[in-house]
Amino acid sequence: MEGKVKVQVNEERSFSKWFTSRKTQRIITIACFMFIPLLLLFTFTYLPFGKMVGFSFYKMKYIGERTFVGLKNYKKVFSEPEYFSSLKLSFFYMAGALVQLAISLYLATVLSFKVKGGDIFKGFMFFPYLINGIAVGFIFKFFFTRGFVFDTVLQWCGCNVDKLPYWLRDQGVNNWSLAGTSIWRYFGQNMVLFIGAIMSVDSELYEAAMLDGCNKWQQFFYVTLPNIRTVLFLNVILSITGSLSAFEPPYVITSGANGTATYFVKMHEVAHTSQKVGQASAMAVVLLIIILFATLLQNVLLKYAFRDAEYEGPEQNVRKKKTRINTAGKGKK
Amino acid sequence: MxxxxxxxxxxxxxxxxxxxxxxxxxxxxxxxxxxxxxxxxxxxxxxxxxTNVMALPQHLNFANFAKAFTTANMGRAFINSTIILIVVLLVSTLIGTQLAYVLNRFKFRGNTLIRNLFLFATFLPGIAMQVSVYEIMTKLNLINHLYGYIIMMCGTDIISIYVYIQYFENIPTELDESGIMDGASYFRIYRSIMLPLLKPAIVTSCILKGVGTYNEYYCANLYLQDKTRLATVATSLYTFVGPLGSQYNMICAGVIISLLPALLVFITCQKQIYSGLTTGAVKG
Missing domain, CATH: 1.20.5 (Single alpha-helices involved in coiled-coils or other helix-helix interfaces)
Structure with a gap:
């Protein structure tokens, strides 16, 4: 790093005016700082993406001949019930993700202010995120086995073990079990991100809010929420896309058995077990389009939701007026 | 009253x-x-x-740990994971903060486009993409080399960029301006003013990125195929899949070993993370 500075200084002397101008320096800084990240982004994201789209029109394996088949792969994604219907499983994970976001936001709000033992709580809740996926797989295979951890705890709570389902085998519950493991793993991480965002909110804003007589709830709605919306928005996007592309819990815990094979587990099978690379690429492209659509929808909804927070003053007045009108109306009746 | x-x-x-x-x-x-x-x-x-799984053990028995450690060849795995972690964190912190600095402090044509390129990248299904990434890795001769895997893992992810950008938003631009008045170059401003102020954000996102890297098993499995030489801690646990799958006491010991370093790092860095988060907020 120091080396770069020296080089710049030397060059500045020799290039004289041209180089010393802020404008040139600006361009050089921008170019230097962005070259590597953009190169990596291109090589490992956009180039493979382009190739993947290309692959989806071919019938091909990893090695060997490729034949152009047009839209046949795409037609198959929609016509073969086992592919498309596996997308339904995303709803389990989506529900899980929403529960998780709510829990995290609640905990983050609580833990951002003075709480006894706050760091210990934070630590316990965050730790599951530090465990690698395969370990999580083993932990929950063990956790949900008949008569093991979960059953024992439910027994303590007075449940009869014989009436409990097989958490990973019974199709009525196994997807909820898997979604639950995902919540277990990520709620602490979400919470820490939210705490980070809440902490970076200007504390003067809270002081001002207190002086204006805001209660905790109002503080949350009018100070915290608008100020952390970048991170919140990002996390909502990530959990929606995450649940559409749910892969890890079924892959490491049940290997997709007993109706837990999500769209991605199916795709992994198609790509690696049966080596239908073209078909797998088509599945990926279809999912991508669905994800984009979901994100767009999400974006519109969130913008609508945040509109309130941004124009706090007039909106509040309108609300008051509305309630007045409502109460007036009720009075007449 | x-x-x-x-x-x-x-x-x-x-x-x-x-x-x-x-x-x-x-x-x-x-x-x-x-x-x-x-x-x-x-x-x-x-x-x-x-005994029932929740019944406390009668006496402490550590033999399972030794057995798991040797069965899964975890010594080698720990060395590999350490190398990967150190390089990936250094490089991705450097390029991540630089990128966030440029994107937050400079207004230029293409700024929003680049932000959107990074945002859009998160929508691309990572696991599916490996089908074509595999081809590229083969062409670049990066398969079955630690450095190949490391290069692939260095790409900055959007979460850390967002965390950095949020911190930059809370660092007043007066600091930049005073730096410029003193004749400092943009690199100097980044290096001497911004980077120290970013420390809390760097700690936070290093933890996130570090955990992601340490836990990554899908690509490690795909691109580090030589399991005796190149296994990471995460992929070494694959040893327990299959015939050993019912020896839960040994598997549990392996699982505990694999998360011990994470636990240690977490306990030591925890204070740093939280104090970083609290003092990272604007001062002035």
Whole structure:
């Protein structure tokens, strides 16, 4: 790093005016700082993406001949019930993700202010995120086995073990079990991100809010929420896309058995077990389009939701007026 | 007046009891699976077979740990994971903060486009993409080399860029301006003013990125195929899939070993993360 500075200084002397101008320096800084990240982004994201789209029109394996088949792969994604219907499983994970976001936001709000033992709580809740996926797989295979951890705890709570389902085998519950493991793993991480965002909110804003007589709830709605919306928005996007592309819990815990094979587990099978690379690429492209659509929808909804927070003053007045009108109306009746 | 006061005090007490109960509940949920795994790891074969999984072990038995460590060749795995982690964190912190600095402080044509390129990248299904990434890695001759895997892992992810950008937004631009007045180059401003101020954000996102890298198993499995030489801690656990799959006391010991370093780093860095988060907010 120091080396770069020296080089710049030397060059500045020799290039004289041209180089010393802020404008040139600006361009050089921008170019230097962005070259590597953009190169990596291109090589490992956009180039493979382009190739993947290309692959989806071919019938091909990893090695060997490729034949152009047009839209046949795409037609198959929609016509073969086992592919498309596996997308339904995303709803389990989506529900899980929403529960998780709510829990995290609640905990983050609580833990951002003075709480006894706050760091210990934070630590316990965050730790599951530090465990690698395969370990999580083993932990929950063990956790949900008949008569093991979960059953024992439910027994303590007075449940009869014989009436409990097989958490990973019974199709009525196994997807909820898997979604639950995902919540277990990520709620602490979400919470820490939210705490980070809440902490970076200007504390003067809270002081001002207190002086204006805001209660905790109002503080949350009018100070915290608008100020952390970048991170919140990002996390909502990530959990929606995450649940559409749910892969890890079924892959490491049940290997997709007993109706837990999500769209991605199916795709992994198609790509690696049966080596239908073209078909797998088509599945990926279809999912991508669905994800984009979901994100767009999400974006519109969130913008609508945040509109309130941004124009706090007039909106509040309108609300008051509305309630007045409502109460007036009720009075007449 | 008095009754109102006592009422509001009672309400406060009830609310704080509920608050703590909720915290205790979620902490219990988070810890329970791990405690059960630890209990089982400490039991020998006979005790594991005869007692309930939640029954505490009669005497501490560490033989499972040694057995798991050698069976899964975890010594080699730890060395590999350490190398990967150090390089990836250094490089991705450097390029991540630089990118965030440029994107937040300079207005130029293409700024929003680049932000969107990074945002859009998160929508691309990572696991599916490996089909074509595999081809590129082969062409670049990066398969079955630690450095190949490291290069692939260095791409900055959007979460850390967002965290950095949020921090930059809270660092007043007056600091940049005073730097410029003193004749500092942009690189100097980044290096001497921004980077120190970014420390809390760097710690936070290093933890996130570090965990992601340490836990990554899908690509490690795909691109580090030589399992005797190139296994990472995560992929070494694959040893327990299959015929060993029912020896839960040994598996649990392996699981505990694989998360010990994470636990140690977490305990030592925890204070740094939290103090970083609190002092990272704007001062001035």
């Amino acid at each position: 008095d009754t109102e006061n006592t009422l509001s005090i009672a309400k406060k007490i009830v609310l704080s009891i509920l608050k703590y109960l909720s915290l205790i509940f979620f902490a219990f949920v988070a810890v329970l699976p791990l405690v059960s795994v630890l209990i089982t790891a400490l039991k020998d074969d006979e005790e594991y077979a005869t």
